[in-house]
Amino acid sequence: QSALTQPASVSGSPGQSITISCTGTSSDVGSYNFVSWYQQHPGKAPKNLIYDVSNRPSGVSNRFSGSKSGNTASLTISGLQSEDEADYYCSSYTSSSTLVFGGGTKLTVL
Amino acid sequence: QLQLQESGPGLVKPSETLSLTCTVSGGSISSDTYYWGWTRQPPGKGLEWIGGVNPSGRTNYNPSLKSRITTSLDTSKNQFSLRLSSMTAADTAVYYCARGYLTVAGVWWGQGTLVTVSS
Numbered sequence: 770q771s772a773l774t775q776p777a778s779v780s781g782s783p784g785q786s787i788t789i790s791c792t793g794t795s796s797d798v799g800s801y802n803f804v805s806w807y808q809q810h811p812g813k814a815p816k817n818l819i820y821d822v823s824n825r826p827s828g829v830s831n832r833f834s835g836s837k838s839g840n841t842a843s844l845t846i847s848g849l850q851s852e853d854e855a856d857y858y859c860s861s862y863t864s865s866s867t868l869v870f871g872g873g874t875k876l877t878v879l
Numbered sequence: 880q881l882q883l884q885e886s887g888p889g890l891v892k893p894s895e896t897l898s899l900t901c902t903v904s905g906g907s908i909s910s911d912t913y914y915w916g917w918t919r920q921p922p923g924k925g926l927e928w929i930g931g932v933n934p935s936g937r938t939n940y941n942p943s944l945k946s947r948i949t950t951s952l953d954t955s956k957n958q959f960s961l962r963l964s965s966m967t968a969a970d971t972a973v974y975y976c977a978r979g980y981l982t983v984a985g986v987w988w989g990q991g992t993l994v995t996v997s998s
Contacts, residue, residue, distance in 0.1 A: 770942060772925070803982035807926070814975055814988040815918075815926065826986055858926050862982040866939050870918075870984070873925040 773798065773859055773871035780877040786847040789874045791859030792840055797869060799840035803862035806835055806844045809873075810855045818857075819844060846876075854878040881905040883989035885976050891996050897963040901976030901989055908957050909934050914979050915952060915959040919972040920991075927972075928984050932959065939981065966996045 774792040781787040791804065798804055802822045807815040817826055819835035822842060832847045842861070846853055859871040887899035901915070908915055916931025930940035932950040940948050949962040963970065973993050977985025 801982070805983050807984075809926075814991050815985065816988070817983070817986045820980075820983045820986070860926075860928065860984050865942065866981075867941060868928040868939075868982070868984050870926045870928055 770797075770863055770865065770867060770869045773861060773869060775857075775859060775871040775874045777872070778875045778877065780879055781846075781849045782879045783849055783851065785849050786845060787849060787876065789844045789846075789857050789859075789876070791842040791844070791861075791871050793842075793861050793869075794840055796865075797861040797863040798837065798842050800864060801862045802837065804835065804837055804842040805860045806833070806842075807858045807860070808853075808855050809858065815858065849878055851878050881978065881987045883976050883978065883987060885974060885989045885992040887974075887992060887994065889993060889995060891966050891970075891994060892998050893967055893996055895966055897961070897966050897970070897994060899961045899974055899976070899992065899994070901959050901961075903957045903959070903978070906978075907954075908952055908959060909954050911935055912980075914939075914981055914983075915950075916977050916979055916984060917950070917961045917974060918977060918984055919970075919974045921969075921972045926984075929961065929963075929974075931979065931981075931984075933981075968996050970994070971996045 914931040
């Protein structure tokens with residue numbers, strides 16, 4: 770299975786909104802509403818931000834939102850804050866009953 | 880509050896089998912709602928899903944690792960385990976255990992444990 774495609778890096782200024790894309794295929798993102806997003810700070814474990822495309826686990830800020838169109842899912846972070854600077858990963862369920870991650874996106878808050 | 884803690888050797892020799900255990904506290908691993916899984920991250924690289932198992936014994940594994948993986952649950956100890964055979968330098972990574980679902984790699988994560996493969 771091939772990794773989902775994410776931009777290597779994105780950046781934004783405090784208060785702005787940014788969007789990270791996650792492109793898959795009709796065998797994963799395009800066929801299932803089972804896309805998740807994770808935030809990972811250096812040296813820390815991943816934190817689940819979004820599951821099932823747009824649902825937030827309890828305790829996750831509503832500044833984080835998810836969506837999907839076709840084979841591409843997106844994570845939007847609004848009201849960017851310095852503590853949002855981290856790596857972000859998407860993942861999707863696949864037609865082989867497996868999970869696949871994206872390559873990761875480094876977010877820089879300017 | 881659910882907590883997960885990985886344990887195992889920090890150093891493994893090439894060709895040997897890695898055995899990792901994840902001890903769960905604050906919740907039971909017996910619930911069929913959840914999958915108990917493993918994800919790894921080579922130094923400086925991205926996340927790679929390894930696989931998971933639920934209490935009914937259903938397993939799902941990364942196809943690229945499937946021939947080398949064994950996962951199991953020990954409900955009496957509230958632990959689950961990963962065995963990865965024929966280790967090579969390419970398997971050097973931080974290994975994370977997590978509670979998730981069939982469709983979600985992890986909602987609750989352990990802190991991770993670094994495993995280095997070297998002679």
